[in-house]
Amino acid sequence: MYAIAKAASLISLCCVILPCLLHFAGLIGLETVKITALVGTIGWFIATPVWMSRKLPVDAAEVDI
Amino acid sequence: MTEKTSSAGGEFERQPVPDSALLGSGKFWGMYAGEHAAGTEFMIGPLFLAAGASLADLLLGLLLGNFLAVLTWRFLVVPIAMAKRLTLYYQLERIAGGSLVKFYNLINGLLFCFLAGAMVTVSASAVGVPFDISFDVPSNMFGLSNPSFTMLVAIVGIVIAVVAAGGYERVARVANIAAPWMIAVFAACGIVSLAQLDATNLAALTEGRFWSDAVTFVQSHDGEQSFGFWQIVVFAWLCNGAMHFGMADLSIFRFARHKASGWAPAIGMFLGHYMAWIAAALLLAALIKLQPDLALQTVAEGAEDVGLPGTVVANPGQLAFASLGWAGIICVVIAGWTTANPTIYRAGLAFQGVLPKTSRTAMTLVAGAVATIAGAFPNLSAQLLGFVGTYGTVLGPMGAVIFVDYYLMKKFGLRDEYATHSGTQVNVAVMVAWLLPVAVGLYLIFWKGLFAAYAVIPCWVACGLLYLVISKFTQKPSVLQATESVTDPSNPGL
Numbered sequence: 001m002y003a004i005a006k007a008a009s010l011i012s013l014c015c016v017i018l019p020c021l022l023h024f025a026g027l028i029g030l031e032t033v034k035i036t037a038l039v040g041t042i043g044w045f046i047a048t049p050v051w052m053s054r055k056l057p058v059d060a061a062e063v064d065i
Numbered sequence: 066m067t068e069k070t071s072s073a074g075g076e077f078e079r080q081p082v083p084d085s086a087l088l089g090s091g092k093f094w095g096m097y098a099g100e101h102a103a104g105t106e107f108m109i110g111p112l113f114l115a116a117g118a119s120l121a122d123l124l125l126g127l128l129l130g131n132f133l134a135v136l137t138w139r140f141l142v143v144p145i146a147m148a149k150r151l152t153l154y155y156q157l158e159r160i161a162g163g164s165l166v167k168f169y170n171l172i173n174g175l176l177f178c179f180l181a182g183a184m185v186t187v188s189a190s191a192v193g194v195p196f197d198i199s200f201d202v203p204s205n206m207f208g209l210s211n212p213s214f215t216m217l218v219a220i221v222g223i224v225i226a227v228v229a230a231g232g233y234e235r236v237a238r239v240a241n242i243a244a245p246w247m248i249a250v251f252a253a254c255g256i257v258s259l260a261q262l263d264a265t266n267l268a269a270l271t272e273g274r275f276w277s278d279a280v281t282f283v284q285s286h287d288g289e290q291s292f293g294f295w296q297i298v299v300f301a302w303l304c305n306g307a308m309h310f311g312m313a314d315l316s317i318f319r320f321a322r323h324k325a326s327g328w329a330p331a332i333g334m335f336l337g338h339y340m341a342w343i344a345a346a347l348l349l350a351a352l353i354k355l356q357p358d359l360a361l362q363t364v365a366e367g368a369e370d371v372g373l374p375g376t377v378v379a380n381p382g383q384l385a386f387a388s389l390g391w392a393g394i395i396c397v398v399i400a401g402w403t404t405a406n407p408t409i410y411r412a413g414l415a416f417q418g419v420l421p422k423t424s425r426t427a428m429t430l431v432a433g434a435v436a437t438i439a440g441a442f443p444n445l446s447a448q449l450l451g452f453v454g455t456y457g458t459v460l461g462p463m464g465a466v467i468f469v470d471y472y473l474m475k476k477f478g479l480r481d482e483y484a485t486h487s488g489t490q491v492n493v494a495v496m497v498a499w500l501l502p503v504a505v506g507l508y509l510i511f512w513k514g515l516f517a518a519y520a521v522i523p524c525w526v527a528c529g530l531l532y533l534v535i536s537k538f539t540q541k542p543s544v545l546q547a548t549e550s551v552t553d554p555s556n557p558g559l
Contacts, residue, residue, distance in 0.1 A: 012246075013245065013246065013249050016246065016249045016250060016253050016392065017249050017252060017253055017256075020252075020253040020256040020257050020260075021256060023256070023257060023260050024256050024257075024259060024260045024265055025265070026260075026265065030257065030260075030261075033253075033257060033389070033390075034389060034390030034391065034392065035390075037250070037253060037389050037390065037391075037392035037393075038390060038391045038392045038395075040392070041246065041250075041391075041392045041395055041396075044246045045242070045243075045246075048242050048245075048246075049242055052241065052242050
């Protein structure tokens, strides 16, 4: 399950970055970039919470003022 | 002063971090990677362009400034953090006394509120784009924007404050999850902007006309301005002055097992304060080229004191939307929200420290209200370059107190951690050494027009020297004699 979610996160991140590079190279239009970035964003926020639960700094809420 | 020897929830708030809780370098790299890509970057990046910085100065100045910041973390903060393994808060309490630390926290909390206010403005600018609510920046520092935007700020501020009052952890987790995506969106915005600027080949990139044309456009509307190489270096170095010179990150690095962990801020600096700032600046350059009308100040109906129609305004929501569409809007909202939320929460804690009988929820809501009021004045967020420097000027000097206390006090025959040993709640030497240089610094910034970041290091040095000299006259010999045989377990090296 975690492996699938991680793969989905990676693909989602690629959906944000790769189309921009293709647009930079003149291969795709800006509208396509915007749509894939939105799809990647939605995918990221669905897939990533499944596997990413990085522990917070131990006193982040209390001491580091 | 009685010390609690047990850790509260494993947090080691009032005792040195034990060896069993130390962390490897990888943890710090992971943490800093997402630490410095935040809502503020959307505001700060365009301000460089708006201030007239040249592209070469920006690229090289940020490189040098961020490198100096990393060196400061590594060689100033980490050695003390690893030797003492105490939080900034607790170290200051031992040196300055509990009451003075509460006052320091109050000042810190108020500054946090203004920072959070700028983030409320940033989030509202993005929320306003789909509703066609314009972002007007009045000429007066304390002038309001148009009523629609002011209402939007109030709604966004209330939502953020209520969520912050609900607790820190959930928001912090959202921030952690969003961090890699946010960095990707920043990079994507920069790449798209370069394409929009037709800077897609080496010749165009090295010529830099896409940048100089944008600066010319800004200056033709806003008048001649300059933001030179050394201003950029000093700003990049000291914009996190409270964290490194001010030693706030002692609380983080006290867990470091190896000194090499001190290099970890490099990833935050070069992703957040290099790539993201440049990408955000390119957003404004692209908007100026493609839709110059959208980059200019409008005068919306009902706007109060919008005295500079036709000047250039960096609207973060508009910039991100023009480049990456809805993903850009979502990024600005989340970046602003995840920055504002913990900031309001921590400000609430600081206020609660001053008024311990009040509830944390009530104080967080108070902090949220202050932040929302601050967010209603768009000029405060437009002055972020100056504010960040002022923040470092006010809080940074306390780091000099810790530095002098650790390295110099015993060498000069003085008592370190004087408040602990004397039982005083206010160490007068620390209070005067902190407030005097800060008062002079603020006078020079607000009345003499000094670039705020320039004041950080002089105030830091002056504070350290004053602390040493005043301690010589104020420390009671009885305290020194009574405690000189005591071995301090948290300071084994001295």
